[in-house]
Amino acid sequence: MTEPLRVLLxxxxxxxxMQLExxxxxxxxxxxxTAMTASAGSALLRETRPELVFVDLRLAEGSSGLDVARTASDLGGIACVFITANPRQLGDDLAGAAAVIAKxxxxxxxxxxxAFLEQALRRPPPSLAVPHGMVLAPAFLANWAPAEG
Structure with missing residues (x-):
């Protein structure tokens, strides 16, 4: 068995x-x-350095998952996946996240x-099809595009 993915929620x-966990x-x-606010999530990102973070768009105390996604991007090497009932609010680039799953x-x-993300992060390019119910960001897909030249 491969090493488990290290995931922050x-x-x-x-x-x-609890269901996700x-x-x-x-x-x-x-x-x-696990965290319920953007500030707690960003602090845990810095502390734990996971490979993957699943984040809701709207968080407790009026905070935003966009801040968590920014922190993940700033730290580098952390794939962010939004899980939200409002995927259209992210725009076509998914606000810098790798993917979104609609609630x-x-x-x-x-x-x-x-399974898809484990392949994408550990053994790219993934051989599995993009799962139904998940939308990938164009920038994440570009990681596996053939080089032009």
């Missing part, structure tokens, strides 16, 4: 947070931390997403 709905751990991955989502969508 930033979600302000406790039930969704359970699904990730059942899939053999390691949840390195509500099924356990199957998350499992397929994890």
């Amino acid at each position: 930033v979600e302000d709905e406790a039930l969704i947070l 359970m699904l990730l751990e059942d899939a053999g991955h390691s949840v390195v931390g 509500p989502f099924s356990g199957g969508v998350l499992e397929d997403t994890l």
Whole structure:
């Protein structure tokens, strides 16, 4: 078995947070931390340096997942995936994230997403198809485009 992905969860709905944590751990991955606000999520990103962060767009205390995505981008080497009921608010570039999953989502969508992202992050390019229910950012897709020349 491959080394588990190290994942941070930033979600302000406790039930969704618990569901995500359970699904990730059942899939053999390691949840390195959870947060409900952007400031707590950004602090945990700096502290734990996960490979992957799942983040909601709207967080507790009126904070925004966009701040978490910016922190992940600034730190480098951390893929950010939004899980939100408002994917259209992200724009075509997904606000710098690698992908977005629309709420509500099924356990199957998350499992397929994890398998795809594990390949994308560990053994690119992924051989799996982009999972139904997940939209990839053009910049993330460009990582596997053939070089021109």
